[in-house]
Amino acid sequence: MATTAERVAHIWRRLGFGPTRADIEVGVASGDPAGLVEELLARPPTGAAAWAFPPVTAEWDWTSASRFVERHFANMAHGANPVQERTAWILQGLVVVSAEGVNYQQMAGHTVFLRDRAFASYKALLRDVSTTAAMLEYLSGDKNTRFHPNENFARELCELFSLGPVHPVTGEKNYTEDDIKEMARAHTGWRLTWPPPRQVLFDPWYHDSGTKEYLGGVHPDAGVNDAAQVIEAITQHPSWAAFVPEYFYREIVGLDPAPAVLAELGDVFGPEGDLRALVEAIARRPELLSDAAIGTRVKSPVELVCGLMRILEIQDASWLGVMWRMGSRFGQHPFFAPNVSGWPSGTAWLHAGHLVAWSDLLMPALWWRDSGGSDVPAEQRVQPLRDLYAGSTRTSVVDNAISLAGLAGVTPSTRAALEAFAGAGSWNHARAVGVLHLLLCSPDWFVN
Amino acid sequence: MPETEELARRHFLRSLGTIALGGVGGGLVFRAFGGPGAGAIEGMLGDPLPTGTPILVLVDVNGGNDDLSTLVPIDDAWYYDKTYGHGSLAIPPASTRLPAGLPGYGLHPSLTWLAERWNTHHDVAFVLGVGQTETQEFSHFVSESTWRTCVIGRREPTGFLGRFNDRVHPGSLVAAISLAGLHPALVGHDIHVLGVPRVEEFGIQASWQWRNDDAYWGAYDQMAAAALTGNLGAASQMIRQTLDAPATIRPAAVPSLDAGLERGSLAWQLAQAAMLINAGVPCQTYAGVLDGFDTHTNQLTAQATQLSNVDTALDLFFRALSEQRRRDVCVLLHSEFGRQVTANGSGGTDHGQAGLNILVGPPVAGAAYGEAPTLDPGGPTRPNRIWDARIPTSDFRSVFATILTWLGDDPGISSEVLGRTFEEFPVFKGGPPQPHPVRVRNPSTPRRRPAP
16 A cells, blocks of 8 residues: 555556655645645646747757757756646647757747647647648658648548547447548648748649548538648547547556546547646545556656756756757757657666666766765755765665655665665765665666 | 675676766766677576577567558559549659569668668568557557557556566566566556666666665665555566666666667667677567657658668667577567558658558568459449558458567467467468568459449
């Protein structure tokens, strides 16, 4: 049976990017995990002013894009509304655009686009994203003409963004190849201006003005509104109420929803695709706080880094090298989804290369910036590390490190390993940080 | 070996690899090891792979490579047809590279090395018309899942190469090496995939204070030995691998082999494989990935670039392999599907069905295998196509069965792994005479416009 502290930590991990020590202390003091859920859900949404994204100054400007991505990490780690941050990040893995196909300015625009809509209507989100410059370019929408329909967007819209290939309960195929071809016709006519910055325009000359038949319906031409008409038809499909609710449930709870639960969530999601209501309903499900859900989910690289930034109070992600590390070392860069299905999940992250990359990222975080000496300039000091050493003895350091890491407890094997190391050799700053380093490479940190 | 001695040896091997530049902000530098074809690695996990043992390097050509413009049917008017073929996207016959003895076909102009290899080494095989014959799946992700698991219609956690290793190398920490992330085809029930993004950097990084500290590494050992289950157990296993595998992996590093290559590129990935193969690491299955073949637009440029990357990577790879090991290695290029025959009008092609497998390496009997699906649409309603895709003539599992039989040197292994038997191709040397030239199912009629 999970303790209150474990439940509090768990809530912070699933509805945000992990707890700090203070978060756990406050949650435990209240003694009411369900109350914490409500407190997080009730936080007011944040907006562009709070996000303070710096502009990406040119299509492929690496430096300003780096500042943007670093700010993105800071927002995810420290944003005033963790649930909104979490929801926006889930959306980024669901409605995917990648710098494998579009430029950094468009990626920044897409990131903000999703953050703006984290608590809005998913139906409206899909309608809008159908004709953003980023999505048109990424999934060939700007090349889709009545003369030669291009199926790329229509296929991924159905398969990855809204319905899935089959109904999750019945296993029925959700659409046919003919549906895809007809929907592609409906999306024709959208173009991008040249030269950059690329503006979106609807050109009737390229639009297929015939009647289209898809998803069991006959749809007379609606011209510029044809794309919205496709979304309307998708929301009438039986899998509309299942696919996105199931996706969010898996992301937040970490389990597969029972059919009855999925049906309930589908009702909440509704034809408009109310994301806020969906997330709230999932957060209030008893399964979220069940022992089956706690301590079982594998963190993704972005979750690892954001969690680290929270516990060490790192505001500036530049010194973690997120812009170059997250893609080439971890394979999870917010700008570089490998393909339109987003990133892997679960045990796909648990391979040796992952631990190599993670232990390498811990070097600047724990060792290079602040050696613990008095000669380190104030702006380079990592105060939580100094506090860990100053506030601990070799007998208390393990508990203090566990609490600093926002873990409510660890498995006996991890505790024994840390205690053995803490008790060996000399006691100093490096040993205290060494204990934390080991903890951050333990199974308990990767899976929770 | 006494336990303490074993521990000390492991720590020595770990510490051997890294030298820290001490101080705040210091970087890490790595000591170079060994050299090409260095002798047996002391402390290797398992015995070195005996020479003569087959080694597969799977290259996942991801996105759906347009096979028609890879091995170009230069004599087939339907490929060049503006209405029912590639039209302006078609590769002109004059710019292809002609494989000797394979009339009617030319290789994409980017495949310089491959064409030369075909002509001089006779160890390149093209398997035509490969696809999924039991399903018609146009989704990348469903199709990828199907070929990687070889299981249709249900979720399957293991990949076909993982199940092979479950049987042939049970319990090994290094039997399945993934060169980019964790390749699903390698995942087994008992086999934990070893991700090796770079041989030279492989290992847990530690601060200089603890790099040679027994208590520090002892703590990792304890966490790796924990009796945990589920995902916690998988994380513990990850630590075990990352802790123990460096003694096998790191000494294989040959910095010159990936010097100057783009990190993570296919050439980079295959350079890591070459180092490990040369060192005799007991692994028969490597997997790398190259994305970028989903050419809905800009196909002429995009495919040329990616095929050039493949060609360069293969060239560097086979040159990097030692003489001793090269003869054991086969590279398989596989994509989730081919592309549609008719260009989509936006400079690309959409998802198709039948595609092409390419196998290359000294064990391969160079030839074209299988049957090329017809390009003749059969009329305006295209009855010879699935929508606009060619109908596969060979199930992809026939190719995999062929490879598994070769890898395992066991005629029963493929049916164990795949759940049933499949017709196999005589792709590997020592088999019956090769089918040659290419057979075409429903051969195209001379060019004619279908009746309106």
